[in-house]
Amino acid sequence: MPEETLPSSPGLTGSLFDQIRSFMDMGGPVVLLLAILSVISLAVILYKLWQFSWLGIGRHKRAHKALQLWQTGDRPAAIALLEKGKAPVSVVLSHAMRGQLFHADKPALIREDIERIALKTLASARSMLRLLETVGQVSPLLGLFGTVIGMIEAFQRLQQAGSSVDPSVLAGGIWVALLTTAVGLAVAIPASLFADWFTTRLERERETIEELATSILTGQITDRRDPIETTAPGAPAVGTLQSA
Numbered sequence: 001m002p003e004e005t006l007p008s009s010p011g012l013t014g015s016l017f018d019q020i021r022s023f024m025d026m027g028g029p030v031v032l033l034l035a036i037l038s039v040i041s042l043a044v045i046l047y048k049l050w051q052f053s054w055l056g057i058g059r060h061k062r063a064h065k066a067l068q069l070w071q072t073g074d075r076p077a078a079i080a081l082l083e084k085g086k087a088p089v090s091v092v093l094s095h096a097m098r099g100q101l102f103h104a105d106k107p108a109l110i111r112e113d114i115e116r117i118a119l120k121t122l123a124s125a126r127s128m129l130r131l132l133e134t135v136g137q138v139s140p141l142l143g144l145f146g147t148v149i150g151m152i153e154a155f156q157r158l159q160q161a162g163s164s165v166d167p168s169v170l171a172g173g174i175w176v177a178l179l180t181t182a183v184g185l186a187v188a189i190p191a192s193l194f195a196d197w198f199t200t201r202l203e204r205e206r207e208t209i210e211e212l213a214t215s216i217l218t219g220q221i222t223d224r225r226d227p228i229e230t231t232a233p234g235a236p237a238v239g240t241l242q243s244a
Contacts (some may be wrong), residue, residue, distance in 0.1 A: 030146030030180045041135045041191040044128050048198055056087040057123060057205050062090045063212055066097075069104060070216060075101055088121035092209050097218045100206060104116050107217060114217075118209050129198055136192030143184020150177025 052058070062085045073243035075097065095117045100111035154174055164227035 004164065006022075016145045023119070028146065028149070030142055030149070031183050034142055034180070037139055037142075038136050038187045040237040041132060041187060044132050044135075045190070045194045047126065048132075048194070051125065052198070052201065054086065056085060056090075057125060057201055060089055060208055060212075062087070063093055063208070066090075066093060067212055067215060070128050071096060071219075088125060088205055089209050089212060091106070091121050092118045093216065095193055096213045100216060113216060118213075120205070122206060122209075125205075126202055129195055132191050132195040132198070136188045138193055139184045139188035139191065140181075143186070146180025146184070147177045150174075150180065153177075 029130065050157050056062075062081060064079045066078040069075070079094055079101070085091075092114055096110065096114050099106075099113060103110060151174065155175060163216045180191070
C-alpha cells in the first residue's frame with residue numbers, strides 16, 4: 001500500500017519571514033535601512049543595560065559604608081571595601097582615600113588626579129550613547145525622507161493615469177508613503193528614551209562622585225557642630241589683655 005504524503009504547509013518562521021519581506025518591499029530601501037538601525041539600537045540598549053548592571057551604576061551602598069568607615073578611623077578597611085567594587089564611584093573614592101592617606105600634604109594634586117580618574121571611568125560608561133542618540137535623531141528624518149519619495153511616486157502615478165483617475169491608487173500610494181514615517185518614529189522613540197535615561201543615570205553618578213570625594217578631601221568640616229563660645233556685652237573677648 002503506497003504511503004500517503006501529507007501536503008506541506010508553510011511553517012510559522014517562513015510565514016513571518018514572508019510578512020517581513022513584503023513589509024520591506026512596500027516601504028522600500030528606507031524601511032530596510034530603518035530596520036537595520038532598529039537592530040543596532042536594540043543591541044546597544046541591551047549592552048548598556050548589562051554594562052550598567054555589571055558596573056553597579058546607581059548602587060552606592062558600598063561607597064557610603066566605606067565613607068563611614070573612613071570617618072570612624074578604619075581607613076584600611078574602607079579602602080579594601082572600595083577595591084572590591086567596580087562602580088565608578090567606588091573607583092574614584094578609593095583613589096581619593098589613598099591620596100589622602102599617603103599624600104595628604106598635596107590636596108591640589110589629589111583633586112586633579114581624582115578628576116582624571118572620574119573622567120576616565122565615566123567616559124567608559126558613556127561609550128556608545130552617542131550612537132544611540134544619533135539613531136534617535138536620524139530615524140525620523142529618514143522616515144520623512146521615505147514619505148516624501150513615496151508621495152512623489154504616488155503623484156507621478158496619478159499624472160500617468162490621466163483623466164481616468166482611480167482614488168484608490170492615490171490613497172494606496174499615500175499610506176505606503178506614510179508607512180516610512182511611522183517606522184522612523186517607532187525606531188526613534190525608544191532610542192531617544194533610553195539614551196536620555198542612560199545619560200540621567202550617569203549624571204547622578206557624577207554628582208554622587210563629586211559629593212563623596214569632596215567629603216573625603218574636606219572631612220566635612222562644616223558638618224561639625226562644635227559649641228560656640230559667647231561673651232557678655234561689654235566684657236572683654238577671650239584672649240585679650242585687660243588694661244590696668
